[in-house]
Amino acid sequence: MRLGVLASGSGTNLQAIIDAVEAKKLPAEIAVVVSDNAQAPALERARKHRYKHICLNPRNYKGREEYDAALVSLLQRERVGLVVLAGFMRLLSRYFVREYEGRITNIHPSLLPAFPGLNAVQQALKYGVKITGCTVHFVDEGVDTGPIIAQVAVAVKEGDTVETLHQRIHSAEHKLYPWALGLICRGKVRVEGRRCIISD
Numbered sequence: 001m002r003l004g005v006l007a008s009g010s011g012t013n014l015q016a017i018i019d020a021v022e023a024k025k026l027p028a029e030i031a032v033v034v035s036d037n038a039q040a041p042a043l044e045r046a047r048k049h050r051y052k053h054i055c056l057n058p059r060n061y062k063g064r065e066e067y068d069a070a071l072v073s074l075l076q077r078e079r080v081g082l083v084v085l086a087g088f089m090r091l092l093s094r095y096f097v098r099e100y101e102g103r104i105t106n107i108h109p110s111l112l113p114a115f116p117g118l119n120a121v122q123q124a125l126k127y128g129v130k131i132t133g134c135t136v137h138f139v140d141e142g143v144d145t146g147p148i149i150a151q152v153a154v155a156v157k158e159g160d161t162v163e164t165l166h167q168r169i170h171s172a173e174h175k176l177y178p179w180a181l182g183l184i185c186r187g188k189v190r191v192e193g194r195r196c197i198i199s200d
């Protein structure tokens, strides 16, 4: 499976995926890493491990459709079979989602459907939940609404700040995302309506 990883920020999930691929725990190749942010440490991580990496700067495109068209042609050129969003902070257009229907995954720092969208960790703290976590899901045309592949719960501790809680969620993400991608790459995930059926 050829992965196209899209990341806007620090890229710790990208790093977990790189480590799993290099340890042969994840049967996939990283075809390309794309960022919308030239300063993203994710690009530096890709460079260090000698993966093809590209910044597509939104300012160079007229709008979302044009940007996403460039993204699609880049991913097609690299023969990407699975688009992996790893902290990619742009909404994808309907056009993009249709082009890669059923072949886009995302990781989100909450137990969806709770706290979708931006600042999920902050939302959870503010709400006062005792348990939150992270979710890997397929991407559909909504915001964080696609079929759920896997989730892990993380307890909220007394005195947690957004930073301390996000740190523990991040640690959970780094195990969950490569594992969930492994299930997909091994053909173990089937989608039936809203449900992902996992076979052994």
Ligand code: GAR
Binding pocket: 007, 008, 009, 010, 011, 012, 013, 014, 086, 087, 088, 107, 108, 109, 117, 118, 119, 120, 134, 170, 173
């Ligand atoms: C992760 O916690 C991921 O769940 C979150 O961004 C962080 C990226 O960290 N994604 C979202 O909030 C998407 N709505 P990373 O750049 O270190 O992988």
